[in-house]
Amino acid sequence: MHLCEPIAGLRSPGKGANRTILDCLFRTVLAGRSDLSAAAGIAGAGSLSRVTFHGVTGAVPPAADEKGLGIVTTASSADHPTRRDFLFVATGAAAAVGGVATLWPFISQMNPDASTIAAGAPIEVDLTPIAQGQDIKVFWRGKPIYIMNRTKKQVDEARAVPVASLPDPATDQSRVKEGHDQWLVVIGICTHLGCIPIAHEGNYDGFFCPCHGSQYDSSGRIRQGPAPANLAVPPYQFVSDSKIQIG
Amino acid sequence: MSGPSDFQPTNPVLKWIERRLPILGLVHSSFVAYPTPRNLNYWWTFGAILSIMLALQIVTGVILAMHYTPEATMAFKSVESIVRDVNYGWLLRNMHASGASMFFLAVYIHMFRGLYYGSYKEPREILWILGVIIYLLMMATGFMGYVLPWGQMSFWGATVITNLFSAIPYFGESIVTLLWGGYSIGNPTLNRFFSLHYLLPFVIAGVVLLHVWALHVAGQNNPAGVEPKTEKDTVPFTPYATIKDAFGVSCFMLFFAWFIFYMPNYLGDADNYIPANPGVTPAHIVPEWYYLPFYAILRSIPNKLAGVTAMFSAILVLVFLPWLDTAKTRSSRYRPLAKQFFWIFVVVCVLLGYLGAQPPEGIYVIAGRVLTFCYFAYFLILLPLLSRVETPRPLPNSIADDVLAKTGGKSAPMVSTVIMLAVAGTLVAGSVQNARAEEQEAPPSQKWSFSGPLGKFDRGSLQRGLKVYKEVCSACHSLDYIAFRNLADPGGPGYSEAQAAAFASDYKIKDGPNDQGEMFDRPGRSADYFPAAFPNEQAARAANGGALPPDLSLIAKARSYERGFPRFVFDFFTQFQEQGPNYVSAILLGFEEKPPAGVTIPEGSYYNKYFPGHSMKMPKPLSDGQVTFDDGSPATVAQYAHDVATFLMWTAEPHMEARKRLGLQVFVFLILFTGLMYFTKKKVWADAH
Numbered sequence: 001m002h003l004c005e006p007i008a009g010l011r012s013p014g015k016g017a018n019r020t021i022l023d024c025l026f027r028t029v030l031a032g033r034s035d036l037s038a039a040a041g042i043a044g045a046g047s048l049s050r051v052t053f054h055g056v057t058g059a060v061p062p063a064a065d066e067k068g069l070g071i072v073t074t075a076s077s078a079d080h081p082t083r084r085d086f087l088f089v090a091t092g093a094a095a096a097v098g099g100v101a102t103l104w105p106f107i108s109q110m111n112p113d114a115s116t117i118a119a120g121a122p123i124e125v126d127l128t129p130i131a132q133g134q135d136i137k138v139f140w141r142g143k144p145i146y147i148m149n150r151t152k153k154q155v156d157e158a159r160a161v162p163v164a165s166l167p168d169p170a171t172d173q174s175r176v177k178e179g180h181d182q183w184l185v186v187i188g189i190c191t192h193l194g195c196i197p198i199a200h201e202g203n204y205d206g207f208f209c210p211c212h213g214s215q216y217d218s219s220g221r222i223r224q225g226p227a228p229a230n231l232a233v234p235p236y237q238f239v240s241d242s243k244i245q246i247g
Numbered sequence: 248m249s250g251p252s253d254f255q256p257t258n259p260v261l262k263w264i265e266r267r268l269p270i271l272g273l274v275h276s277s278f279v280a281y282p283t284p285r286n287l288n289y290w291w292t293f294g295a296i297l298s299i300m301l302a303l304q305i306v307t308g309v310i311l312a313m314h315y316t317p318e319a320t321m322a323f324k325s326v327e328s329i330v331r332d333v334n335y336g337w338l339l340r341n342m343h344a345s346g347a348s349m350f351f352l353a354v355y356i357h358m359f360r361g362l363y364y365g366s367y368k369e370p371r372e373i374l375w376i377l378g379v380i381i382y383l384l385m386m387a388t389g390f391m392g393y394v395l396p397w398g399q400m401s402f403w404g405a406t407v408i409t410n411l412f413s414a415i416p417y418f419g420e421s422i423v424t425l426l427w428g429g430y431s432i433g434n435p436t437l438n439r440f441f442s443l444h445y446l447l448p449f450v451i452a453g454v455v456l457l458h459v460w461a462l463h464v465a466g467q468n469n470p471a472g473v474e475p476k477t478e479k480d481t482v483p484f485t486p487y488a489t490i491k492d493a494f495g496v497s498c499f500m501l502f503f504a505w506f507i508f509y510m511p512n513y514l515g516d517a518d519n520y521i522p523a524n525p526g527v528t529p530a531h532i533v534p535e536w537y538y539l540p541f542y543a544i545l546r547s548i549p550n551k552l553a554g555v556t557a558m559f560s561a562i563l564v565l566v567f568l569p570w571l572d573t574a575k576t577r578s579s580r581y582r583p584l585a586k587q588f589f590w591i592f593v594v595v596c597v598l599l600g601y602l603g604a605q606p607p608e609g610i611y612v613i614a615g616r617v618l619t620f621c622y623f624a625y626f627l628i629l630l631p632l633l634s635r636v637e638t639p640r641p642l643p644n645s646i647a648d649d650v651l652a653k654t655g656g657k658s659a660p661m662v663s664t665v666i667m668l669a670v671a672g673t674l675v676a677g678s679v680q681n682a683r684a685e686e687q688e689a690p691p692s693q694k695w696s697f698s699g700p701l702g703k704f705d706r707g708s709l710q711r712g713l714k715v716y717k718e719v720c721s722a723c724h725s726l727d728y729i730a731f732r733n734l735a736d737p738g739g740p741g742y743s744e745a746q747a748a749a750f751a752s753d754y755k756i757k758d759g760p761n762d763q764g765e766m767f768d769r770p771g772r773s774a775d776y777f778p779a780a781f782p783n784e785q786a787a788r789a790a791n792g793g794a795l796p797p798d799l800s801l802i803a804k805a806r807s808y809e810r811g812f813p814r815f816v817f818d819f820f821t822q823f824q825e826q827g828p829n830y831v832s833a834i835l836l837g838f839e840e841k842p843p844a845g846v847t848i849p850e851g852s853y854y855n856k857y858f859p860g861h862s863m864k865m866p867k868p869l870s871d872g873q874v875t876f877d878d879g880s881p882a883t884v885a886q887y888a889h890d891v892a893t894f895l896m897w898t899a900e901p902h903m904e905a906r907k908r909l910g911l912q913v914f915v916f917l918i919l920f921t922g923l924m925y926f927t928k929k930k931v932w933a934d935a936h
Contacts, residue, residue: 091920094916094923104335106310113328
């Protein structure tokens, strides 16, 4: 391979004279065994660059062997690491560490920014305008939240179902706050693929998702259709009997 | 890229791919086996530096576009929210903004290198012309990028540059209207500039590929200017050129990082921190430093059409360079006359840059005309003439001879040129600030806790400054970009989140509409922003004798003053960035009961020693004892001024501490890494020298 060929008349032909950073990295891989797949394992911090080199230089040994150059020489000196090798490995490792550290801001910037996080603070909702059997939709962190003032019938239906028969077993009691049994607060996002179910529709007196036909009962639990889980209950608490804080 | 590769993979998967798409062979022949002349010096690493800078500008630009809003009423605010709210937004924005300057710096060095070593001569004419095309595209891209933050300089720069086209006879006005998409610069203009600013870098990348292709067909030129003849004359690209380029890049990154982390506003203009105002032109319109020489040429010609023509010709003349300079000898190293004139030409360009930033009056105009003549004379008279009369020195037989003939110490001229260029660069950069010149006393420099590479805000001072703002300034001045939550941010006044929320709840915030469709007042929350003192601009003007009290969020970055030569040169090394707070504090202390003799101040205005023009609509706002501090700090105007200026520096740059802290870490790493790269490069090259 050209890398390992000395430039005629210019370089001493001595052992290791024509070694390069590629050879050095390559040799770390070859040291002690011929299993090239060890590359990633040994490489550690520098694995990215080394595997890449490995992909290309993996082709080298036979060619180099024929010419009696390069790789063979360097591989045989693997047992005697030199100061030069240490330098190459240190430089490669520093480059890898620096590269990875540089990547972080470029990825981190995709996360919600400070104003978005601040806007996601808890909200308070007054429940007094919601009559029995009615529901309202409020938005918290950009998500629709259903707040449903359930009728006695709806509550009874939800509690009459044997929990074990449900696709995603959960008692109605676990999905509402004690002492406020008629209030159902759920995130109105279908657990199938994110559409918004319609309240008071479907066969279970609860929610019906028009996208793919998932049906939730009056406790927001999945009963029928492709959705895998119950409608999620957001974090909330009763500030007073007629006011909740979501978030 | 220079022909079929003899690259033969043995791995069956690679073989399979290679037979169908010989991409590995292409990469191998272009960037691994590709023979490069052995005698390339560090000026040749700028090609790699430019590639990295282009990639970096594209990556940071794509990211900024994720957060930026190209809409006239929101653009300025969206840039501020990138800097304030987006994770590492300040870093990415600084990288992109200073990156543009670094890109141009590198391209100028690259071009001057081509000029010096005759890299445009046969067979590299197309290579050179592609380079000129890239440069033109860069200028267009840089200009449109500068418009996007929609500050005062953005707006008025866009106005001036687009109006260049109105010089075209007959069609000028229609072309300008076409460019604007309206009867003046406005939202449609901003929108299309954003679209084109996103597009052009990819066009540049495409032309760069052609540029590299042409380079790999013709082969690289070299300092000796003789073509490689035998294998002895070249070394394979990898590892030799790669490692050398990598070392060059890491040195350049050190320089770049100085701007990103310590001098982000050194090359910018304070006026661009004032939102675009179509009714007021800044006193001095100055383009970014990289356009200044051409701007000087434009202004030195007293005829509109001729000036515009001269400016564009100054760039286009480069296209014809291969046919203007017909000398057979490439490298100026062997052309005693051309070498001297080259350096004179460099000085002419730097001086033109300096003049571009000066007001177009008096001696500057005459000097501008002389230098414009020199600029064109170099290309149109001198180079053709030199080709005929100059006797070149004998060339070396081969590159190998050139290398062997040379002994150590050859890097000395390189070092001195770098120093010379650095001084010239700071001269031009500083002269931009120089243009802010007002014939009045500069605000005195104060001692600030946040100056220098390790500077931090004084928490007590920030808290006191906030109190002064709340009790005094906020009666007229808004603080639009600061939310109550910011008071609890790290690097800020050091309040807890609960304290910030309590502070917010003292304010009444207008919200709504409620279910009845009515607006209502509610107590402030952490996420709310400081409410403005007046509901609209008209109300603010009516209450303040016709003057608009400026928003204070950015005032410490939007105000500056002349530092003067040679101080601005030292400022680059001492990281002096405190013009804003000095100015704010000086204004607060600069009121005088009676104007000095001979100065009259209009009715309803007040004399201020440091205000440009001295006549200020704001009466002296602070007096001793007006605000009391809990921490026992003196209740004096001097103390108030210092604290408010500190507070306003924080509101202008809330992440300053994070910037300086990360800067220190980056510098420690980069210095270590560059050192490692240096020794690695030396080892790799040990056998080739």
